[in-house]
Amino acid sequence: TGQEALARIAAASDVDSVEKLRVEFLGKQGSISGLLKTLGAMSPEERQVEGPKIHALRESVTAALAARKDALEGAALEARLAAERIDMSLPAPQTPRGSVHPVSQVMDELAEIFADMGFAVATGPEIEDDWHNFTALNMPETHPARAMHDTFYFPDKDAEGRDMLLRTHTSPVQIRSMLKQGAPLRIIAPGRVYRSDSDATHTPMFHQVEGLVIDKGIHLGHLKWTLETFLKAFFEREDIVLRLRPSYFPFTEPSVEVDVGFAIENGRRVLGGSGDAPGHGWMELLGSGMVNRKVIEFGGLDPDEWQGFAFGVGVDRLAMLKYGMDDLRAFFDGDVRWLQHYGFAA
Numbered sequence: 001t002g003q004e005a006l007a008r009i010a011a012a013s014d015v016d017s018v019e020k021l022r023v024e025f026l027g028k029q030g031s032i033s034g035l036l037k038t039l040g041a042m043s044p045e046e047r048q049v050e051g052p053k054i055h056a057l058r059e060s061v062t063a064a065l066a067a068r069k070d071a072l073e074g075a076a077l078e079a080r081l082a083a084e085r086i087d088m089s090l091p092a093p094q095t096p097r098g099s100v101h102p103v104s105q106v107m108d109e110l111a112e113i114f115a116d117m118g119f120a121v122a123t124g125p126e127i128e129d130d131w132h133n134f135t136a137l138n139m140p141e142t143h144p145a146r147a148m149h150d151t152f153y154f155p156d157k158d159a160e161g162r163d164m165l166l167r168t169h170t171s172p173v174q175i176r177s178m179l180k181q182g183a184p185l186r187i188i189a190p191g192r193v194y195r196s197d198s199d200a201t202h203t204p205m206f207h208q209v210e211g212l213v214i215d216k217g218i219h220l221g222h223l224k225w226t227l228e229t230f231l232k233a234f235f236e237r238e239d240i241v242l243r244l245r246p247s248y249f250p251f252t253e254p255s256v257e258v259d260v261g262f263a264i265e266n267g268r269r270v271l272g273g274s275g276d277a278p279g280h281g282w283m284e285l286l287g288s289g290m291v292n293r294k295v296i297e298f299g300g301l302d303p304d305e306w307q308g309f310a311f312g313v314g315v316d317r318l319a320m321l322k323y324g325m326d327d328l329r330a331f332f333d334g335d336v337r338w339l340q341h342y343g344f345a346a
């Protein structure tokens with residue numbers, strides 16, 4: 001009967017049971033579906049009496065099934081919400097945090113210091129061709145300076161027949177920047193460089209930052225001021241003193257090696273003060289010079305119109321000096337204890 005059906009629906013305790021009852025009453029073989037089929041065999045008078053009753057029964061059962069299903073689903077959702085509630089006051093599990101490597105940190109510091117002086121950051125490929133790495137920097141194939149670099153060459157030439165290598169310095173970015181951006185130009189180019197060399201102070205891969213300024217009327221004074229301003233900001237000392245020594249690089253003329261004065265404090269070299277003062281000394285820091293006219297030409301510019309200076313400095317070396325680290329190889333060992341020791345990791 002209808003009462004019984006409604007009672008059983010009200011008693012259904014989960015959605016599955018509701019679905020079973022729906023099939024039992026309203027499915028193809030369902031009891032109410034069966035009642036509906038009997039209408040066809042009835043006389044019109046009988047049908048007028050029974051028809052509305054059966055339809056009313058079907059409607060009330062359909063509505064009761066839907067209402068029960070809704071109620072059960074609502075209750076299930078409430079139960080889940082209550083069970084899955086997150087306690088925001090619980091302490092989170094402590095996982096070790098990563099940190100920025102000293103080399104990356106120094107490169108960020110350099111970019112920031114030079115940005116204040118109007119320098120943009122430029123990049124070039126680590127896999128270079130020998131034209132950008134050597135020829136355009138005034139080192140033709142026969143130039144003895146090419147032997148100064150212990151170069152990693154690739155066995156095969158590239159599609160254009162050029163010899164390919166891992167760049168031995170960041171100086172090819174000078175050429176790439178001039179060719180791409182023209183003049184005037186004020187860039188630094190930090191990045192990895194490679195030489196076949198390995199001991200406590202040399203690793204086959206290390207980092208350099210190149211600096212290049214191209215403009216009108218640029219002279220050595222601009223170079224010295226720029227380096228002084230940069231080194232004072234980087235080492236956070238006003239008493240940094242530089243000494244410029246004549247040197248030779250094929251891509252600069254004149255070339256200058258830059259030394260920085262240091263004092264010995266607690267058995268450790270600390271930058272600052274003149275290297276000529278008693279108990280002080282000079283430390284070689286970087287190579288630089290006025291960009292060679294030929295290099296400016298290789299960069300697609302007229303050297304009678306444009307002049308410039310360039311410098312190249314080891315980033316790892318700068319990091320060692322600033323943070324008192326003494327073994328270059330440790331930079332690339334990936335030992336977290338080393339980073340922790342120098343305060344670079346928690």
Ligand code: PHE
Nearest residue numbers: 169171249287288310311312
């Ligand atoms: N490229 C030189 C080196 O790797 C450094 C340098 C750069 C010197 C720019 C002069 C000018 O040793």
